[in-house]
Amino acid sequence: MALPGGMAALALLGGGLLALDRAFPPDLSRLEAVGRVVVDREGRVLSALPAPGGVWRLPVGAAEVPGHLVAMLVAAEDRRFRWHFGVDPLAVMRAAAQWVRAGRVVSGGSTLSMQAARLLEPRPRTLRSKAIEALRAVQLEWRLGKQGVLGAWLTLAPMGGNLEGVRAGSLAWFGRPVERVGVAEAALLVAVPRRPEALRPDRHPEAALAARDAMLRRRGAGALPEWERLAAAAEPVPRTRRAMPGLAPHVSREVARGQAAPVVRTTLDAGLQRGLEALAAEVLRGLPARASAAVVVAELGSREVRALVAGDWLAEGRAGALDLSRAVRSPGSALKPLLYAMAFERGLAGPGTVMEDLPRRFGDWAPENYARGFSGRVTAADALRQSLNLPAVALMDALGPLRFASALKALGAVPRLPPGAPAALPLALGGVGVTLRELAGVTAAIGDGGRAGRLRVRPGPAEAAGPPASAPVLGPRAAEAVAGILVQPFPGGGPEGVGWKTGTSWGGRDAWAVGFDARHVAGVWVGRPDGTAIPGATGRGLALPVLARVFGLLPAAPRPGAVAARVAAGGPAGTVDGLRLLFPPAGAVIGEGSVVIRAAGGQRPLFFLVDGVPVASGAARREAGWTPPGPGFYRVTVLDAAGAAVSAPVRVRGPE
Known part of the structure; x- marks a missing residue:
């Protein structure tokens, strides 16, 4: 059955676009060449590992960031993001009209999808580049969907210096995971990519503050209530760049090796790891030259490592890079x-x-x-x-x-x-x-x-x-x-x-x-x-x-x-609190055959052991019958309910 002319044309157009997409796919290599974030057993960040080339490009998905950050981004950069197909015709027409009237580019009409395309494949700012970005934007929407496009922007947006993406920006500027940024911090993360070097808060804090506040005042910026906007505007901007988290450097590189997941989980506990690293650093200061130390702590039942120091990571003289x-x-x-x-x-x-x-x-x-x-x-x-x-x-x-x-x-x-x-x-x-x-x-x-x-x-x-x-x-x-x-x-x-x-x-x-x-x-x-x-x-x-x-x-x-186990194994008993072993006395030599072990004092019930093995006691719990398995040396122990213990070594002689 032949298709109507209009439908046939659409099918032909769709097939042609699909063929072009396959022939000229977008280059997603920058989105794939990312670092890794290593977290502890509760999701707390231990370490961030850079992308190849030392760039702090850490992956993040739209669902991982707070809703107010995404809402602010869309309101500031692309209000019709949810309904266009990668290119916003209304924005393009507005930009063209402004260009005709002013004789110069007033607004670019770029959508978030076009910005993501430019971040993936940077080009000179020309009309030809704009046309390519528009086509790439359509491809990205087709391939990645709206959430994927948002994730690309959130991962690649420049944050100043060698920082890319809101995850790296949040760690460097605020010292916290992007999942926990507040309204004021989200506004700065959305503002900085517009002019990343001019708005770096460590170098241009006043400009960064002005850009952030302008973002907070923007109409529809996350539909913020006035009180929340005012509270956010009262917060200062950071003036220094923080070091990237670097706990458990050896383990972090071990678990991240060969992993495709952007966030790699471990069994470690961030708090204990931090304490153990501080202890190890103090110990290392007291060691001789070129000496080092390694420490591991694990849960006994699960065997899950909770903290591990595998050497002094930054000390070349101590072979710090070795695990x-x-x-x-x-x-x-x-x-x-x-x-x-x-x-x-x-x-x-x-x-x-x-x-x-x-x-x-x-x-x-x-x-x-x-x-x-x-x-x-x-x-x-x-x-x-x-x-x-x-x-x-x-x-x-x-x-x-x-x-x-x-x-x-x-x-x-x-x-x-x-x-x-x-x-x-x-x-x-x-x-x-x-x-x-x-x-x-x-x-x-x-x-x-x-x-x-x-x-x-x-x-x-x-x-x-x-x-x-x-x-x-x-x-x-x-x-x-x-x-x-x-x-x-x-x-x-x-x-x-x-x-x-x-x-x-x-x-x-x-x-x-x-x-x-x-x-x-x-x-x-x-x-x-x-x-x-x-x-x-x-x-x-x-x-x-x-x-x-x-x-x-x-x-x-x-x-x-x-205490009981130590005494039963032959160790010191400690304080005895009135508990007495009446028979056999310490050093006694007894013959083969049944022996009645007797005790007095202490807190009932009493427990009797020979070489750590329990011996059944009588109804009064003051004595127990024991038959030695053969000649040799034995240790007889009595324990009371309070933990007091008395023991005595004895020898069982063989036949004359």
Whole structure:
């Protein structure tokens, strides 16, 4: 069926326009060559990253800016924007009539769509350029729609200097996201693009003020009530350009890399990140030349990183551009908690097991303690707390280095060994390469009941780091036993209820401290990025004080039952408040067979444990029956409802 003549002509015209549009598409490269805005978990700006060439061109959509800004823009630049097709015939006729009468250009008749076309493809201000802009405006409306055209203008409008778009302008002139600008600020953002260099508020504040106030007085400017217009006019204009936000520079570049989204979200908390960066800056001022530090804080359950300092970003002498939280270094003794937890899990030892810290050879290797001395017979709990090397190597020998290396991999810390070297006993003392993020993830497993999971800086589903749940890397009972051992006061003071462990690599090249409370895991690394030693550096001396201050920045979250867990693991009991362990007494030697543990005093109910394992008590909750599984050393503990605890080491002798 043939189309009527008029419809056929329209169809032919439409087809021709479509062919021309495809043959000569508008150049949208400037709209695509934009920087990125990196925000925290609540949408607060962390960092702005410039577009190629160092231009602050940050993308923004019309729906992201306040309605009064868009209303003011349309009222000032293109009142009929909502109904024309890219070119406003009435404005063109008015401009032509003014040109004929005055003999010069009085008004250009440009629509917002034509302005967007000019911003995308700048040209000399000639009649030919105007004609091209008109055609491009129609194309932009066809391709992008009204909202897309507004977004192009809002992204590309010049704001003075190397600032483009209202997002960059808002951050530079007001220090706040464009989503939160008020009426007076919106008026300035709409006014400046008319003469961006002449109206820069940092260089020409009086001219900027006059232009802003003229925008506020413009008829129909956002349909402002008079009182709001007067209040806006009373506000001053900024006289300085603010620095672009630059929190978490390493993480910001990490998450923005390869991302097409204009706004990139992270798991970080802007307030905590700001506090951690201030703390790190203070710490760095006290470090030797060329030394640096990295700190990470994450939620224990979700493994979401809440703050991360990966080095001194602006310090070339400290290799500030390197992400030191991902640098592979030797952890020293910081992996010993995992070793002990695995040994407890497999029954190789328990917190109260007596071990020997005495000179011993393992093949051709004779390991020593850091202080060169030996402590003799100690419990496993004390050996871990004191970071003794001989007991740790003995446990590694019994456990097997391959099994330990496999557990590290399952927990997200792929062990880096020297080329061609197998997993061997030195793994117990840090003979492997890990990163700060990985070490914090391993430590999180100790504080989170043995659950594996990698730290992450992007929101989304948790990243599993181990085998399926049917084959856990570490059982909760063993993890809790080690956690209880590690909960102890910071030497120089600090928050209570925090478990921590330090590490020092060979020669003082790396100083570490990792810790956890009931909600968080944190890690600190101090060293030189080039791997050279810091004479006298230790994890306890350099990194641990920083860790204590890190936990001081966090909301208090002491581990539940920290005192009880510490005592059950062989630690000091603290004040006893009348609670007494009647039998067995400390140091008792008892025979095999059933034993009745008796206690008096304290606040009921009482709870009984042997080597951290609960023992069923009688109806009166003053005694409990226990049958030793065999000869050996044990620690008997009684706890009351107020948290007081008493413990006693005992020995069960075997058959004569």
